Each structure stands twice: as structure tokens, then as C-alpha cells.
Amino acid sequence: MMPPNEQESSFPKTPGANRHETSPVQENRFSSPSHVIPCLDDDHDGPSHQSRQSSVLRQSLRPIILKFEELSYSIKSQTGKGSYWFGPQEPKPNRLILNGVSGIVKPGELLAMLGPSGSGKTTLVTALAGRLQGKLSGTVSYNGEPFTSSVKRKTGFVTQDDVLYPHLTVMETLTYTALLRLPKELTRKEKIEQAETVVSDLGLTRCCNSVIGGGLIRGISGGERKRVSIGQEMLVNPSLLLLDEPTSGLDSTTAARIVATLRSLARGGRTKDVQFIVGIRVGSWSILVRSGINPDPVFVNPADFVLDLANGITSDTKQYDQVEINGRLDRLEEHNSVKQSLISSYKKNLYPHLKEEVSRTFPQDQTITRSRTKSITNRWPTSWWMQFSVLLKRGLKERSHESFSGLRIFMVMSVSLLSGLLWWHSRVAHLQDQVGLLFFFSIFWGFFPLFNAIFTFPQERPMLIKERSSGIYRLSSYYIARTVGDLPMELILPTIFVTITYWMGGLKPSLTTFIMTLMIVLYNVLVAQGVGLALGAILMDAKKAATLSSVLMLVFLLAGGYYIQHIPGFIAWLKYVSFSHYCYKLLVGVQYTWDEIYECGLGLHCSVMDYEGIKNLRIGNMMWDVLALAIMLLLYRVLAYLALRNL
Numbered sequence: 001m002m003p004p005n006e007q008e009s010s011f012p013k014t015p016g017a018n019r020h021e022t023s024p025v026q027e028n029r030f031s032s033p034s035h036v037i038p039c040l041d042d043d044h045d046g047p048s049h050q051s052r053q054s055s056v057l058r059q060s061l062r063p064i065i066l067k068f069e070e071l072s073y074s075i076k077s078q079t080g081k082g083s084y085w086f087g088p089q090e091p092k093p094n095r096l097i098l099n100g101v102s103g104i105v106k107p108g109e110l111l112a113m114l115g116p117s118g119s120g121k122t123t124l125v126t127a128l129a130g131r132l133q134g135k136l137s138g139t140v141s142y143n144g145e146p147f148t149s150s151v152k153r154k155t156g157f158v159t160q161d162d163v164l165y166p167h168l169t170v171m172e173t174l175t176y177t178a179l180l181r182l183p184k185e186l187t188r189k190e191k192i193e194q195a196e197t198v199v200s201d202l203g204l205t206r207c208c209n210s211v212i213g214g215g216l217i218r219g220i221s222g223g224e225r226k227r228v229s230i231g232q233e234m235l236v237n238p239s240l241l242l243l244d245e246p247t248s249g250l251d252s253t254t255a256a257r258i259v260a261t262l263r264s265l266a267r268g269g270r271t272k273d274v275q276f277i278v279g280i281r282v283g284s285w286s287i288l289v290r291s292g293i294n295p296d297p298v299f300v301n302p303a304d305f306v307l308d309l310a311n312g313i314t315s316d317t318k319q320y321d322q323v324e325i326n327g328r329l330d331r332l333e334e335h336n337s338v339k340q341s342l343i344s345s346y347k348k349n350l351y352p353h354l355k356e357e358v359s360r361t362f363p364q365d366q367t368i369t370r371s372r373t374k375s376i377t378n379r380w381p382t383s384w385w386m387q388f389s390v391l392l393k394r395g396l397k398e399r400s401h402e403s404f405s406g407l408r409i410f411m412v413m414s415v416s417l418l419s420g421l422l423w424w425h426s427r428v429a430h431l432q433d434q435v436g437l438l439f440f441f442s443i444f445w446g447f448f449p450l451f452n453a454i455f456t457f458p459q460e461r462p463m464l465i466k467e468r469s470s471g472i473y474r475l476s477s478y479y480i481a482r483t484v485g486d487l488p489m490e491l492i493l494p495t496i497f498v499t500i501t502y503w504m505g506g507l508k509p510s511l512t513t514f515i516m517t518l519m520i521v522l523y524n525v526l527v528a529q530g531v532g533l534a535l536g537a538i539l540m541d542a543k544k545a546a547t548l549s550s551v552l553m554l555v556f557l558l559a560g561g562y563y564i565q566h567i568p569g570f571i572a573w574l575k576y577v578s579f580s581h582y583c584y585k586l587l588v589g590v591q592y593t594w595d596e597i598y599e600c601g602l603g604l605h606c607s608v609m610d611y612e613g614i615k616n617l618r619i620g621n622m623m624w625d626v627l628a629l630a631i632m633l634l635l636y637r638v639l640a641y642l643a644l645r646n647l
Helices: 047-060 121-128 149-153 170-181 188-201 222-234 252-267 286-290 302-310 315-322 328-349 351-359 370-376 384-403 406-422 428-453 456-469 475-504 511-539 542-558 569-577 579-591 623-645
Strands: 066-075 095-105 110-113 137-142 155-158 240-244 275-279 597-601 604-607
Touching (some): 066 121, 095 121, 121 240, 155 222, 188 222, 222 240, 302 328, 428 475, 456 511, 475 511, 475 623, 511 623, 579 623
Antiparallel strands (some): 066 095, 066 137
């Protein structure tokens, strides 16, 4: 197979997009010296493991010829809403993003798509990766076959924005990805060695123990973060790697190194059969010469010159921009003329050759039969249990800082101590105060876990979409790992809270009653967390979910049975959908017995169960309340799972 600069060039059918020969920049010079490898294990076994890893990965690697013909894609514009003053607005036409784009990419090639912002580079790269939502017209074939889940798992896709966990180190990020994405034929140690190899190849050795960072967390640089994103996709030795603006936001030196790394990976080494598609602003004079455009002067940067032409700007129009003139319509016509000239030159000189090459059949097009493709469509790289265990460990590692943050612990501890002091050694004689404390248990540990849970899936949406679209793991393994991983984090703080407040508040000094009270509160926490997960998964918007949950918890608060004891019949059904109501009933039911009395007046003693606030709760067989909470626990979590499936 010929190197990229010796093969015949093919061009996507869009102004300003071209295959190029990368400029002669230096090869990757930013790797650490061989004797400084802090991330490698001391018991590294040497070449034997590397050869086995390479052989296993190469068995799954098959060169892909990617063809795309007459791709078109449009989106619906938002229809303006009518107003009282201006009347209804007319519907806006659909916006055309891709218009008849064609091209071909062969193994070992590095294709760069050139175009100004908003020209559709991201849309095209996303479409070729099989991750574009909506209807795409035209055909995209991989070795003559349509896109399948098996092809998806062997296709790397690096988005413009780096989607990484900020609290994991570089080595941890790549190791967890290797454990999830590499085939089960490799052992755990071999997968870790593969991650170490990628760290070395991408020059990340010196920062391998540094956290990724992001936002307010100081971490590695932007160029290193981009190389980590590329490394995640290179772990599986992909047959096709697509990158969307990999140099965006980077300085010129770092950008040149990123391109040099991609060029080196595409042209030789262990990934020599991989082709790369890069949405990037680079280029050469070859497209201009072949399209009949003579650039002048010759010292102009090729990328800048082509971008100017794609935007309808020439050296003459730049001079017009420096002087304020009245003929703005003439300038607009000049811009349109430049664009039309570029399009006409492309269609006349380049498109016929491209069409001929795309329509040509290559031997690799027939290497895979449909029966084999069908047999491997549903294969996952690892088992369900492996996915669950890795996702569980990764989740615990990433979220431990948040669940046990100093601020969160301080908040819970301060509220528990304040509550204990306010209800300090309350007695049965002060029955209303004790009942109020039990209701506070149900409300506080309904609000707190619910509001924490609504942010879960909206915050993890980018990562979930990225990993699920690559076919890394099953949704069920992720969801159960997330649910199980939250248990110790969500149950430790309420346990501490109840332990402090219960004994300070003077509730029944019985170990059995205390344990039952604690179990009911933890039960309530799980139900409230399920409500928050469902709201977050359905809305996928933290602000909307927070607003709705505030209204919902206000309803639960009022219908809980403490503030309003005689709810009108037509709205009394609200208490039956309030988990706080059932929790409150259970707490009162285990705290007091039917033969227990309190001093209801001077020299008078009454049954606790005859107290107005308790009598209206109609405490009976508490198993029905337990069953109602169990139904809510199951229902809300199933709703959250189904909402994620539709994501």
C-alpha cells in the first residue's frame, strides 16, 4: 500500500475540503526519555506480552475503505412563536448543513477537511462515525458494507471537546478505558500494558500520574488532554479514527505536534493500516493548482488562502474592507462570485476524478460477508460482570471526592448537631415536639438525596453518550454499577445524622427502635434518590429538574400528614403518592405502641395513639406502607433506566 503522499488524491465534494500532504514538521519529540517511565510496573515481562497483545489486536484489525457518496443533511429551524403585538411568525425553512458531499478514504491515509466555522466539518465527521442523529441522505459504506455495531467498536471518534473525568489521572483514565474496550482474550495485566504503551507512544509519560483536571480543578495542559482523548481511541488499534478539530484551542507548536503524531501513527508502526479523518484547518497548494486557481502571492498560507476563498474573500475584497464604501451590494456580489468560481472550478476539474474513484470497486470491498458481519454484530468486547466491576471502581474513584467533600460533611454534621440541640432530651410529655422531629427526619432525608441525584445523569450525559455510542459497555452494566456505587456514599451520612440526632433528641431509648428508625430513614433515602434519578434522566436538564423537584417536594411536604391533618377528599390522593407520608407513618409507628400513654393535661393521661396528629395517620398494618415504598423504589429506578435508553 502506497504512503499517503504517493497515492492519488481524492477530495470531498464541498468547497474548501481537501486531502493534503502534511507539512514537513518534526516527528513526535515530546515523549520522555526511556529511563523515566514512572507509570510502568517493575515486573514488566518484556516483548513476549507485547507481541501477544499486538497479535490479538491485529486479528481484530481489518483495513477499511471508507466511501461516502452524495451525503446531504438538514436540520429543522426553530419556528418562531407568535406574540400578541406582532402576530404569528412564519415557519423558517430547514437549514441545509451538508449538500451532496462525496469522498473516499483508504487505509494508511490522513485526510484533512478544510473549511470555515459553520461549514459542516463536525456534522460530516459525526456522520462518518455513525453517530449523527436524524435522517442522513446518501450512502456511507465501510468495505462495501453498511455501518454495523461491530464497525462502530473498531472506529475511533475524538470529539472537539474532550470528554474526560477530571479527578482521574492520565494513567487511570487510559487503564479503565483499556479494561472496558480491549477484547476479553487479553488478560488484565496485558490490557494495563497496552495502556502503558499508548502513554509512551503519545508522550504522556511525564504527566501519567497527574489528574486530568477541568473547570476549577487544575490538571494537565490542553494539548496533553487532547492526546489522552486520542489515546483512548488508539487503545483498541482502530481501523478508522475520526477526529473533530483536534488542534482547536491549542498553540501552533502543540497543534503541529498533534498533527505529527497522527501522521506518524497513520504512516507506520503498529497502526499502519489505520486511516485518519481530521476536521482541521491545514492544507497545501495541490488542490488550488488542480482546481485551476493560481494563488498570488505564493507566500500566502495555503490554509488561510483557501479559507478566504471559501468565505468569498479575495485580496481585492480585503482592500474594500479597509475603506468604508457605499457599494455594499457590489461587495456582496463579489463575495458570491468568488464562491461560485471556486465551486465551478471544483466541479469542472476535480469532481469527475473523485466520482470515478468512488465508484470504483476495490478488493477489500468484498472481504467481509454479511453472514460474518451479522455473527459479530452483538459481540461485546468484555463480559457483563467485567463491565460492571470496572465501571463500579471507576465511579467510586471519580465521585469519592464529591460524596465525602468537607463542605457536604460539614453541612450534615452541623444540621444534625443543631437538630439534637433543638430537640434536646424531649420527652413523651412533649409529644408534638417528638412527632415534629420524626417528620423532620422524613423531610430532610427526602430533600437532600433527591436534589443530589437530579444532577447525576445531566452531568454524566456527555460521557455516557460518548462511551455508549462507541459500544464500550451495556447500559444495564453502567446503570447498576452507578446505583450500587452510590449506596455507600449515600447511606453513610444519613446513618451518622440519625445516630447523633436520635439520641440527643430524647427519642425512645431502645436499640431495636433506633435500628428500625435508621432502616426506615435509609429506605426513604433510596426512594428519594430514585425520584431524583428519574427526573434527571427524563429531563436531562439540571435547572429544569431542580425546579420541578422543588415543586414536587413542596407538595410532599404539605401532604405528608403533619402540617395538614384534615385534607379535603378531592385532593387527599396526594398523600398516597408522597414517599414522605409513608416514611413519616413508619417512623411514628415504630416509635410508639398502642398501650403507651402521655400526660395530656393536669392529672390526665391519654393514649399516644389517640393524639390528634397520630390518630389521623391511621396507623395500621405497616407492611402496606413498606410495600408502597418498595413499589416507588422500583418504579422510579425503572423509569430512570428507560429514560436513559432513549437518550
